[in-house]
Amino acid sequence: KAREVLDHGFVRVIDYMGDDAAICQAARVSYGKGTKSVQNDEGLIRYLMRHWHSTPFEMCEVKLHVKLPVFVARQWIRHRTANVNEYSARYSILDREFYIPRAEDLAAQSVINNQGRGETLTGEEAERVLRYLKDDAGRAYDHYEEMISDEGQQGLARELARMNLPANIYTQWYWKVDLHNLFHFLRLRADSHAQYEIRVYADAICEMVKDWVPAAYGAFEDYRMGGANLSGRQL
Amino acid sequence: KAREVLDHGFVRVIDYMGDDAAICQAARVSYGKGTKSVQNDEGLIRYLMRHWHSTPFEMCEVKLHVKLPVFVARQWIRHRTANVNEYSARYSILDREFYIPRAEDLAAQSVINNQGRGETLTGEEAERVLRYLKDDAGRAYDHYEEMISDEGQQGLARELARMNLPANIYTQWYWKVDLHNLFHFLRLRADSHAQYEIRVYADAICEMVKDWVPAAYGAFEDYRMGGANLSGRQL
Amino acid sequence: KAREVLDHGFVRVIDYMGDDAAICQAARVSYGKGTKSVQNDEGLIRYLMRHWHSTPFEMCEVKLHVKLPVFVARQWIRHRTANVNEYSARYSILDREFYIPRAEDLAAQSVINNQGRGETLTGEEAERVLRYLKDDAGRAYDHYEEMISDEGQQGLARELARMNLPANIYTQWYWKVDLHNLFHFLRLRADSHAQYEIRVYADAICEMVKDWVPAAYGAFEDYRMGGANLSGRQL
């Protein structure tokens, strides 16, 4: 049921409320009687998406369990219209699990886009990067364990020791969001401007949403992901 | 399944997500392993409520269908942390249904509380009030119908005609909210400072929530509804 | 300073925070050093708008005092990302002020758009509509006053008496919102699909925003108001 993402991550649906029919049911509250026959569900959903009638999409809700590197979590959490419960590194001990990119994902800084990637690193440079990432993470975790250990010493508070750990360590959370705001998240994070490591999570969620609400997902794909925004000047 | 409220209103559960166990499940994400045995569910829920750890309660969600007078809707909609789809009086024709208080709910203005009620009206005064409310609503609705009629005339736009209708006309909506914000709503609206006509809706929802998440509701009742807030000076 | 809207309404700026420069200042926090020379302010603002980088626009805030008919207030309040304090009809007595459309705004129901207007009403029909609106409002208000009067009687609670009043009575509020969400409001409410009576408020606010943040307003106008959204299929 869980979809694996990156080297140790995953996305898993815990629960959901509503479906394509629930979107239409809510939209039809607005229209009252006398409009029974308006449109079939898919047509209505496409109409709502096209005209930015977003509130009926808020009537669906999904709760995910996600395991993800901290630097991805830092981007993700910026989406405020969600409910979150994260693993506490004050309360509990983090696992020794770090995101180490695959060779083909070790990208150079883009020379044209300050916020992007260019070619894949190769040869010695790639090797050195991987060695640094692995060694530094390993050492940081060894020291984390040593610092919190209470054998023969007091043991540093976990909330302090964890600050030694790098941003590629994995965390996890429950994340619950409505479908409108999930689409907004997906539009921004399944987009080519988003960092690859969050994009793969967004892509995995896209697959799940496609199964869950196929008509809504189709409309989203057509009007938001595949669409274009022209300015008045361009028109 | 629907609970009747006031003379023509109701509250009905359309769907929900999560339960007492889901609150605990989310809270336990934070605590990780090594804390399995902490507490039973009810103890944990009471702990969360007592310490204002509100995010696990956001992991439950409920969707209601509500029929309510417009003046109640105007108070209710001020709660922004919810998702709403309301019947459109631009699109559709409103029904001839008005809230007319029962004799015992016809209260005088409080003489001590500017925002409250005092004794029940009696005798001629009560009769006159009821007559005004009924007659004015009836006449306004007759004119509403006449204005929008397209028989022998163009027919006024519905979005304009509805402005003739008084605030005790009924509307309806789908209203979806998470449990933390529902509790916040209930604390404010099942409270004695709230207007009677919204309080009866809050009371009906309290009954539903008690059935749905008994442990969470119990903790809410004890710490929020029944509790007291003392200031530093008072202590 | 206040702009008059409709027959008794207005919009007035109470206070604001930030300006075009504040948007850029916030956006440049992200870019750190080494990007000083990127772009001039207007170019940067257009870039942010084009790419839906909305958070820098949230760094500006405006507080308005608005007087508006209740049926307009009911549409307006649906925008949840704002802060509101409204005149209390439980606490205070409403004024005898009703929105009565000008002759040229008395529109017939559209025959092609269920949620819209068609031609202007004329002749006797128009006269009858105006008479109904004026008379019903006047009578409702007379009865309101009579019911709450405490001369020679107890006097009905204001919170109950107000339910006799029609939706074209005026209310007022303070409304505070950030610029990003204000643009969202304006996109939806200065749009031709919005009801005329809220559109004139949105138009008045547009003028104010143009004075306040000319570069941001220009970008908004070009990319949001004047722009178009093409679907993937259309492309």
Added chain:
Amino acid sequence: KAREVLDHGFVRVIDYMGDDAAICQAARVSYGKGTKSVQNDEGLIRYLMRHWHSTPFEMCEVKLHVKLPVFVARQWIRHRTANVNEYSARYSILDREFYIPRAEDLAAQSVINNQGRGETLTGEEAERVLRYLKDDAGRAYDHYEEMISDEGQQGLARELARMNLPANIYTQWYWKVDLHNLFHFLRLRADSHAQYEIRVYADAICEMVKDWVPAAYGAFEDYRMGGANLSGRQL
């Protein structure tokens, strides 16, 4: 103007809107005429705070510039009712600045509170912890610099290289919030259950708020910080 916090952090007010008088002005909108003489400002503010009438406090807004360690930022950002622009580690190069606790802040894990601190570490243990924190941060940063360097190599993308950096590195952001939600933040983060390193930021902000809105801060301190919540059972 900026208040220094921890070893390299600070909090600085960029802008604000409103003051104690603005809270009262908004609250008085609700009360309309006939209630001019109700109360002086401080009395009104204390009344609003006591009765959880929170919306008038939303009428004040403040914008801060904050420099803070990443692990503190991760707790802070969980407060969703704010506007944020953070320094981008995809776009820009992070500075070599790490939070290293003072000797007296090197606390052991609490033995009674899973999410808290106990005694201060001493002797060799304290020294070793400081050595680890400093050395690991230094080495991680050296490798970060090496990896992104484009001298004689392609240079790893900054968005990837930064994942090698530990959670005590400093970041910065603009953070804008209304006074009601700021009080909510302060109640949770100036509290003894909050981690020391975020508490010192909350404390610094408390001082600023006290200067800015003394009456509101006084009420907050008395009813929220100094107050107590009793359950029904306790009563």
